[in-house]
Amino acid sequence: MYGGEERPRAAARATTGAAARVQRWWQDARGRRHALDAGDRLMAPPSDAPRLRRDAEVNRRRLLAAAREVFRDRGLRATLDDVAHHAGLGVGTAYRHFRNKDALIDALFDDMLARVEEVTREGAEDPDAWRGLATHLERVAELQALDRGLREVLLGTGRPMPGESEFRYRIGRHVDLMVERAKAQGVLRPDAEPWDLMAIQLMVAAVTDRTGRPDLWRRYLHLLLDGLRAGPEPREPLPCGDLGEPPTPPGRGFFPRTEPSPPPSPPPSPSRSPSPRDGR
Structure with missing residues (x-):
């Protein structure tokens, strides 16, 4: 009798123990699954990225x-x-x-100067050399008058910009062509130089800076253009002769005459002196 009663109780204990193990396994599995789900939520990019x-x-x-x-x-x-x-x-x-502010200015630099380069190139390509030269000066002066930041960049009153020398070289080629064609067509006085166009921009910009009147520059540009234009009567020679090269010291506001050199290569690493151990 005793042995008969013990067997069902042992079987029940075994069943209970097995159920407990299954329950613990299930709980452990659920815990691992929740942990994995939480990890996935942490690793996954946020939905509002x-x-x-x-x-x-x-x-x-x-x-x-x-x-x-x-x-x-x-x-x-x-x-x-x-x-x-x-x-x-x-x-x-x-x-x-x-x-910083310089990084912001650099981001705007290409856009600011692309407008100037476009205007200058169009002036150099105009079949009517005088119209191209005069329109170029007028449009650049207008851009400067309406945009103080651009004026400071063009005239060199701000800090140097990355790629500024290359930009001035490209602009300078268009200005050279403008002056050459105007002289060839007989509409520009023969002693005028490309530097004169930049100096005119400096003068016209000063009118806006000093007076605060954004349209007054047009009056003085008209006077200066009359002085540039070739006329039937001989003109008095301009003082200071042939400019040839930029003023000394060269200002950033003038166009370089030669293509800017590429940035220098970094110096080579210093070689290590041979050690007596090297020969061993």
């Missing part, structure tokens, strides 16, 4: 648009904080996109 990227790009564009307006009105002395406030963004947002 595309929206954050879009917001960052929108903010960058807002900063660039605001910078064009701020530098146009106040010149390159305006700060990155000024640009952020004008864009309606926090200063921290501005510094996340641009480490």
Whole structure:
């Protein structure tokens, strides 16, 4: 009797133990699955990442648009904080996109000068050499009058820009061609030089800076163009003779006559002196 009763109880204990082990295994499996799910949630990119990227790009564009307006009105002395406030963004947002004001100006540099190069190239390609020269001076002066930041870049009153020498070299080639063609067509006085066009831009820009009247430059550009144009009567020779080379010391506002050299290569690493052990 005793042995008969013990066997069912042993079987029940075994069944209970097996159930407990299955239950513990299930709980452990659920725990591992929850841990894996949590890890996947941590490793997976957040669902709003595309929206954050879009917001960052929108903010960058807002900063660039605001910078064009701020530098146009106040010149390159305006700060990155000024640009952020004008864009309606926090200063921290501005510094996340641009480490400082110089980085922001560099981002605008190509766009600013591309307009000037286009105007100059069109002037050099105009079949009517005088019209091309006069229109070039008028359009560049207009760009400068309306954009103080661009004026400071072109006239060299701001900091040097990356690629500035190459840009001035490209512009200088168009100006040389403009002057050469105008002389060949007999519409430009023979003693005029390409440097004279840059000096005229300096003079005209000074009118805007000194008077604050954005259209007054047109009067003085007209007077200067009359002085450049060849006439039927002989002209008094210009003083200072043939300019030939830029003034000394050469200002950044004038065009280089030679193609800028590539940046120098880094110096070679110093060679190690031979050691007595090298021969062993």
